Amino acid sequence: xxxxxxxxxxxxxxxxxxxxxxxxxxxxxxxxxxxxxxxxxxxxxxxxxxxxxxxxxxxxxxxxxxxxxxxxxxxxxxxxxxxxxxxxxxxxxxxxxxxxxxxxxxxxxxxxxxxxxxxxxxxxxxxxxxxxxxxxxxxxxxxxxxxxxxxxxxxxxxxxxxxxxxxxxxxxxxxxxxxxxxxxxxxxxxxxxxxxxxxxxxxxxxxxxxxxxxxxxxxxxxxxxxxxxxxxxxxxxxxxxxxxxxxxxxxxxxxxxxxxxxxxxxxxxxxxxxxxxxxxxxxxxxxxxxxxxxxxxxxxxxxxxxxxxxxxxxxxxxxxxxxxxxxxxxxxxxxxxxxxxxxxxxxxxxx
Ligand SMILES: [Zn+2]
Numbered sequence: 001x002x003x004x005x006x007x008x009x010x011x012x013x014x015x016x017x018x019x020x021x022x023x024x025x026x027x028x029x030x031x032x033x034x035x036x037x038x039x040x041x042x043x044x045x046x047x048x049x050x051x052x053x054x055x056x057x058x059x060x061x062x063x064x065x066x067x068x069x070x071x072x073x074x075x076x077x078x079x080x081x082x083x084x085x086x087x088x089x090x091x092x093x094x095x096x097x098x099x100x101x102x103x104x105x106x107x108x109x110x111x112x113x114x115x116x117x118x119x120x121x122x123x124x125x126x127x128x129x130x131x132x133x134x135x136x137x138x139x140x141x142x143x144x145x146x147x148x149x150x151x152x153x154x155x156x157x158x159x160x161x162x163x164x165x166x167x168x169x170x171x172x173x174x175x176x177x178x179x180x181x182x183x184x185x186x187x188x189x190x191x192x193x194x195x196x197x198x199x200x201x202x203x204x205x206x207x208x209x210x211x212x213x214x215x216x217x218x219x220x221x222x223x224x225x226x227x228x229x230x231x232x233x234x235x236x237x238x239x240x241x242x243x244x245x246x247x248x249x250x251x252x253x254x255x256x257x258x259x260x261x262x263x264x265x266x267x268x269x270x271x272x273x274x275x276x277x278x279x280x281x282x283x284x285x286x287x288x289x290x291x292x293x294x295x296x297x298x299x300x301x302x303x304x305x306x307x308x309x310x311x312x313x314x315x316x317x318x319x320x321x322x323x324x325x326x327x328x329x330x331x332x333x334x335x336x337x338x339x340x341x342x343x344x345x346x347x348x349x350x351x
Pocket of ligand 1 (some may be wrong): 184235
């Protein structure tokens with residue numbers, strides 16, 4: 001299906017643009033229907049705030065600790081319905097299908113197995129359920145899936161080391177295997193440098209390093225994450241745009257930015273989509289991969305982020321193709337897949 005652009009010419013279908021999805025959380029990938037199904041199955045009453053947030057087009061919260069607290073409460077309530085192997089497998093399969101429907105050719109999904117461990121017998125089975133379901137879902141949908149094990153700033157750095165060792169034991173390039181290690185949750189929590197040892201364990205095994213940074217906190221925090229965790233990619237990283245020298249360094253170091261416009265607006269990082277500094281980052285030469293972060297709460301999936309880039313930021317089809325190439329380049333796809341996907345981006349633009 002093609003749509004008319006503002007200039008009256010026929011615009012290319014963004015759904016058909018091959019892209020890689022590099023910022024999606026396991027629980028947050030859930031759709032509203034599944035949330036309600038799983039709540040019924042588990043006999044869990046969903047809090048009013050969560051039901052309202054999911055029913056709304058998009059959540060809107062202030063970028064302060066109160067806002068984050070409300071977000072985290074909703075997120076925890078959503079996570080509380082995922083309490084069986086079947087529920088976990090369902091989430092992976094649905095995330096893969098949703099990605100396939102939107103032209104994603106590769107999905108790198110983040111999961112913190114700690115949250116599901118109590119229901120399935122520990123962090124190892126929790127991770128293995130996800131990797132096994134991801135392997136199956138890759139075969140069914142054709143979307144290559146890699147798993148990123150995410151540690152949390154709200155827990156002890158020793159827990160992060162345990163997770164890094166678990167990630168290393170499941171590392172591999174095959175479908176569903178662990179390709180990376182991350183760090184999530186409120187950037188104001190924890191001391192970044194204390195997570196350094198966990199990231200070194202992951203780095204020694206050749207895992208991709210993809211901590212969050214530069215979302216709620218500004219350039220100083222981004223610099224700290226870069227210095228102590230040596231990321232290959234930054235979850236968000238958008239606040240680096242406030243410091244041109246830092247941004248130049250990120251570009252020079254080849255650190256990819258997982259930019260999630262809808263998430264930024266929902267969590268009050270920027271008050272409107274126009275304010276997300278997408279153009280500024282692109283102009284500086286940043287390698288960007290658009291991502292949905294938590295579609296359950298932010299009300300939109302991957303395709304909508306590309307639509308925002310087109311309609312709100314005025315990116316041309318050539319620029320959108322370059323954005324898709326950036327997502328593919330920043331991914332851990334094999335050279336063969338990468339070459340095939342990039343050729344298909346060229347074909348999309350040539351059509
Ligand atoms: Zn995130």
